[in-house]
Amino acid sequence: xxxxxxxxxxxxxxxxxxxxxxxxxxxxxxxxxxxxxxxxxxxxxxxxxxxxxxxxxxxxxxxxxxxxxxxxxxxxxxxxxxxxxxxxxxxxxxxxxxxxxxxxxxxxxxxxxxxxxxxxxxxxxxxxxxxxxxxxxxxxxxxxxxxxxxxxxxxxxxxxxxxxxxxxxxxxxxxxxxxxxxxxxxxxxxxxxxxxxxxxxxxxxxxxxxxxxxxxxxxxxxxxxxxxxxxxxxxxxxxxxxxxxxxxxxxxxxxxxxxxxxxxxxxxxxxxxxxxxxxxxxxxxxxxxxxxxxxxxxxxxxxxxxxxxxxxxxxxxxxxxxxxxxxxxxxxxxxxxxxxxxxxxxxxxxxxxxxxxxxxxxxxxxxxxxxxxxxxxxxxxxxxxxxxxxxxxxxxxxxxxxxxxxxxxxxxxxxxxxxxxxxxxxxxxxxxxxxxxxxxxxxxxxxxxxxxxxxxxxxxxxxxxxxxxxxxx
Ligand SMILES: Cc1cc2nc3c(=O)[nH]c(=O)nc-3n(C[C@H](O)[C@H](O)[C@H](O)COP(=O)(O)OP(=O)(O)OC[C@H]3O[C@@H](n4cnc5c(N)ncnc54)[C@H](O)[C@@H]3O)c2cc1C
Ligand SMILES: NC(=O)c1ccc[n+]([C@@H]2O[C@H](COP(=O)([O-])OP(=O)(O)OC[C@H]3O[C@@H](n4cnc5c(N)ncnc54)[C@H](O)[C@@H]3O)[C@@H](O)[C@H]2O)c1
Numbered sequence: 393x394x395x396x397x398x399x400x401x402x403x404x405x406x407x408x409x410x411x412x413x414x415x416x417x418x419x420x421x422x423x424x425x426x427x428x429x430x431x432x433x434x435x436x437x438x439x440x441x442x443x444x445x446x447x448x449x450x451x452x453x454x455x456x457x458x459x460x461x462x463x464x465x466x467x468x469x470x471x472x473x474x475x476x477x478x479x480x481x482x483x484x485x486x487x488x489x490x491x492x493x494x495x496x497x498x499x500x501x502x503x504x505x506x507x508x509x510x511x512x513x514x515x516x517x518x519x520x521x522x523x524x525x526x527x528x529x530x531x532x533x534x535x536x537x538x539x540x541x542x543x544x545x546x547x548x549x550x551x552x553x554x555x556x557x558x559x560x561x562x563x564x565x566x567x568x569x570x571x572x573x574x575x576x577x578x579x580x581x582x583x584x585x586x587x588x589x590x591x592x593x594x595x596x597x598x599x600x601x602x603x604x605x606x607x608x609x610x611x612x613x614x615x616x617x618x619x620x621x622x623x624x625x626x627x628x629x630x631x632x633x634x635x636x637x638x639x640x641x642x643x644x645x646x647x648x649x650x651x652x653x654x655x656x657x658x659x660x661x662x663x664x665x666x667x668x669x670x671x672x673x674x675x676x677x678x679x680x681x682x683x684x685x686x687x688x689x690x691x692x693x694x695x696x697x698x699x700x701x702x703x704x705x706x707x708x709x710x711x712x713x714x715x716x717x718x719x720x721x722x723x724x725x726x727x728x729x730x731x732x733x734x735x736x737x738x739x740x741x742x743x744x745x746x747x748x749x750x751x752x753x754x755x756x757x758x759x760x761x762x763x764x765x766x767x768x769x770x771x772x773x774x775x776x777x778x779x780x781x782x783x784x785x786x787x788x789x790x791x792x793x794x795x796x797x798x799x800x801x802x803x804x805x806x807x808x809x810x811x812x813x814x815x816x817x818x819x820x821x822x823x824x825x826x827x828x829x830x831x832x833x834x835x836x837x838x839x840x841x842x843x844x845x846x847x848x849x850x851x852x853x854x855x856x857x858x859x860x861x862x863x864x865x
Pocket of ligand 1: 403404405406407408409426427428429430431432433434435436438439440441443507508509510532533534535553574659662663693694695696701702703704705706735
């Protein structure tokens with residue numbers, strides 16, 4: 393057994409853990425990193441990266457066969473090689489993997505141990521033949537697919553995000569349980585690659601998003617042939633060998649393959665948290681400072697911290713705790729300025745409060761909703777991407793939230809993430825000159841829409857202008 397002493401021990405080499413390790417070691421701390429499975433974690437191996445790569449294959453197939461005619465280019469049925477699309481997915485993972493590799497982190501000076509870790513005391517963790525004693529311990533163990541106890545599920549072959557990207561035969565009819573972002577992104581990727589797709593959703597599909605924006609995405613997905621059955625919780629599953637039936641209150645649905653995407657389960661089972669005096673429920677219990685409520689030497693970041701589950705949140709958490717661990721400065725994580733995007737076509741992006749949340753928090757009378765539609769944007773018209781809108785929720789001249797649905801919404805939301813994070817006023821966005829013709833002009837135009845009634849429908853402004861015009865030569 394080897395004993396190691398270190399300043400910082402990071403458990404988990406995914407988005408959060410790697411950001412902590414890279415930041416801390418490059419600022420002079422000694423760092424040990426444990427990863428029991430694949431460096432890069434969920435995002436690289438089973439999450440963001442493969443899902444976006446598969447969506448890209450689907451988008452390409454769709455672009456060839458859909459609506460090409462309107463550009464004067466004849467549509468052509470796409471010949472999809474599903475296995476080759478999966479090769480593309482794995483090539484993308486391989487291309488990014490070196491950035492997250494053991495070699496890179498060892499090169500930075502991190503001691504990487506490729507074992508699972510578990511607490512043996514409040515300051516010690518055992519990983520294989522190593523006992524690591526650390527001044528600070530970071531739990532960055534992420535999450536895995538939650539598999540619900542639906543009767544019959546165990547008896548059939550089903551996929552989760554951990555297996556679907558290895559499937560090489562195209563599902564003839566993919567049934568997806570769960571209409572969250574995983575379910576909807578995988579539904580569109582598969583329908584565009586030629587599968588029939590049914591989504592079974594217990595409540596509302598894309599239910600965490602603004603309902604008006606979500607409805608626009610769902611309309612498009614239905615238009616592409618995806619069957620989306622809402623308020624239909626999966627209650628029983630039966631069948632075998634390419635014929636799986638899911639029973640719901642809205643009827644039974646039979647398909648060739650099944651994907652379960654009903655949320656996540658935080659990876660804490662292997663950690664022996666009680667031996668570390670680390671309180672937990674379904675995730676590690678932390679305060680705003682991301683420190684364990686019961687053991688102040690221990691922090692949790694990313695999915696393990698139990699809040700929003702996004703790669704950029706894990707990265708943000710890393711910055712928050714590095715300030716506290718390395719410099720002893722107070723540091724708190726906030727959520728009001730965190731954006732997220734569902735990478736369907738059209739994309740759906742949100743930062744800060746939705747319209748309903750803003751009105752609930754600030755009162756309807758205090759919130760102005762400024763709005764601009766894609767069909768009024770010249771670049772959207774030129775490229776045939778006119779479906780979509782932006783709405784910005786404004787309180788006392790400052791945006792408190794923005795929703796964008798439409799082409800490149802994920803890129804366009806960046807301006808509002810900046811504005812909300814820094815408390816910028818709408819005038820800062822209105823003052824920006826956006827290049828013409830870009831979709832990005834919608835950001836300036838929505839700020840214009842906010843000020844227009846104040847300027848153009850304002851009797852005082854009209855009176856002042858009349859008055860000044862009487863006196864200037
Ligand atoms: C299909 C899918 C698509 C997604 N798409 C997006 C997206 O587009 N954008 C986005 O922002 N987010 C997306 N996410 C969410 C994103 O993947 C996660 O929020 C992110 O990976 C969380 O990072 P993390 O560091 O907390 O955990 P992870 O990246 O999961 O890393 C945790 C690591 O810890 C390791 N580990 C676990 N237990 C131990 C232990 N005891 N000892 C040592 N190692 C351990 C695991 O093996 C894993 O490598 C997606 C998720 C899924 C499933
Ligand atoms: N683009 C992105 O950033 C992206 C993409 C994918 C995943 N993610 C992250 O991963 C997390 C998990 O995604 P997810 O889609 O698995 O979870 P989710 O919790 O967002 O959605 C799961 C859906 O499954 C439904 N459901 C639960 N039990 C059901 C049942 N028995 N029958 C039918 N429906 C049922 C729920 O009502 C919910 O709508 C997301 O919340 C997000 O943080 C992000």
